[in-house]
Amino acid sequence: MHEDAESLLAHHPPQKHSAWARYTSIASKRRFLVAVFSFATVSFLALGFLRSPWTDQRSFTPILDPQTSTNSSTPTVALVDPHGPEANLIGAPTAHFRDNLRNDRKYITSWISAGWTNDVMTYINLIYLAMITDRIPVIPMFTPSHIGGAVPPIDFGLVFDVPRLRKALNIPVLEWHEVKDRASNEVEEIGCWNTWEAVQKNEHYPRRSHVPDHLKLDISYTKAPSWIKTIPNFDGDVHSSFWALAALAFPETRAENLVLPLESPTNHLLLPPDEHMLCYDYLYFTCANQPYEMEFDYSPAWRFVGQHLHWSPTIEQLANQYLRRSIGIAEDRPTPPASPWIAIHVRRGDFKVFCGEETTGCYASLEVIARRVEEVKAELLQRKGIMVEHVIMTSDERNATWWEEVKGHGWYGVDHSQTADVLGPWYPVLIDAAIQSLGVGFVGTDKSTMSNLARRRVESWTDGATRIYKWGTPNADDH
Incomplete structure (x- = not known):
């Protein structure tokens, strides 16, 4: 039988001024501080787009955080969202996160440590794990793994519609900045x-992430038992099971699997896994049945969480604005359903590592992709009576000749020549991801998680038609 934490510490008696003793002292002196959180409204100057293959000389002002004005004098009554921070925290964000946690609630959190799309999937897994452990997920920010470390993080709720998610899931969903004052320097x-x-077996430390640094957390990690691994004793995969991780959230299994924790890096404390704010170092590689199962239609994390994670109104409005600009629809005209479109996502840049120096025959040709586009058009016409004229290409390809070939197919591109300057470095990828997912059809790149999530969204949100093209060899997509 496994020893509990107290027994383990008895076998490893603390030395003078031990980390455990210091923890006891610190915990007994915890202060309760309430900080007032203020919001700053950021406004952007309207900038015209420079000439590019995708625009003309008309001015174009991307809209960020659009406001709806009203002249009504009718007083409004603010309703408390039972799944929001008002009902699930003590109050406004505090300098210490613990001071804002209710004793009659239990919470769960985790950190991200991959590319942005994989980070989205990580947070989907976190929310699903919260559902099966009956805890409140507390979601951190997105960190700029794909655009450079100097770029500030962006809030989860600026990208996704959290109130809509709470309503769809019928559970509380919180963000870290609602719990702890983002201006707090308290470790x-x-x-x-x-x-x-x-x-x-290759990295003998917890998964590294920048998120705890942003949250000012000093973490003492306890190694989880090896039985959380989905495929035991198989070095070729690193997935863990949702229900194995969930078991560690409950008192009996938790107690049976406590081992001596690692010292926290700052204050050198030895702490067992927290029971009030349960946390795991990394949840991207988590599944119910098989690795990478969000690629499959039965995926519980997608079915019960992911499909309900819609874009924030700001991101959706920006996507529609950029789309109208791309295909020449007046900016005051609605986009769908009057002008349905098929989106393409071609991922090439970093996939070169799978091709070597010679990419000819490795990357799929535009003719291969066009065949998939025609399949999607045919399915939409046959199954839904929709005739699609507009096809939008999104890609990380930078070769001008390739983009001219895209235009030759009658497809449109998205002009981001000023997006980062006007809106910020996060927005090109966010707008592209939204455009990919809001149409009636989608064609994407095999092995790309960005393509896979776009495909899932189109299937869930519009009952659309989708295809994923193969690549890697000249005849990879023959079918």
Whole structure:
């Protein structure tokens, strides 16, 4: 039988001024501070787009955080969202996150450590794990893994519609900035589960992430048991099981699997996994039945969470604005359903590592992709009576000749020549991802998680037609 934390510590008696003793002292002196959180409204100057293959000389002002004005004098009554922060926290964001947690609630959180689309999938997994453990998910920000570390993080709720998600799931969903004052410099200790060392043998430390640094958390990790691994004793995969991780959220299994934790890096404390704010180092590689199962239609994380994670009104409005600009629809005209479109996502840049120096025959040709587009058009016409004229290409390809060939197919591109300057570095990828997912059809790149999520969204949101093209060899997509 496994020892509990107290027994383990008895076998490893603390030395003078031990980390455990310091933790006890610190915990007994915890202060309760309430900080007033203020919001700053950022306004952008209207800038005209420079000439590009996709625009003309008309001015174009992307809209960020559009406001709806009203002249009504009728007083409005603010309703408390039972699944929002008002009902699930003590009050406004506090300098110490613990001071804002209700004793009659239990919470769960985790960190991201991959590219942006994979980080979205990580947070989907976090919310699903919260559902099956009956806890409140507390979601951190997105960090700029794909656009450079100097770029500030962006809130989850600026990208996705959190109130809509709460309503769809009928559970509370919180963001970290609603719990802890984002201006706080107070470093707080917490114990978390280390899943990363339990599923792979090459890195002998918890999964690294910049998120705890932003949240000012000093973490003492406890290595999870090896039985969380989905495929035992298989070095070729690093997935863990949702229900195995969920078991560690409950008192009996937790107690049976406590081992001596690692010291926290700042205050050198030894803390068991927190029971009030349960946390895991990394949840991207998590599944119910098989690795990478969000590629499959039965995926519970997608069915019960992901499909309900819609874009924020700002991102959706920006996507429609950029789309209208691309295909020449007046900016005061609605986009769908009057002008349905098929989106394409071609991922090439970083996939070169799978091709070597010679990419000819490795990347799929535009003719291969065009065949898939025609399949989608035919299915939409046959199944839904929709005739699609507009096809929008999104890609990380930078070759001008390739883009001229795209135009030769009668397809449109999205002009981001000023997007980063006007809106910020996050917005090109956010707008592209929204455009990919809001149409009636989609064609994407095999092995790309960005394509896979766009495909899932189109299938869930518009009952659209989708295809994924193969690549890697000259005849990879023959069918």
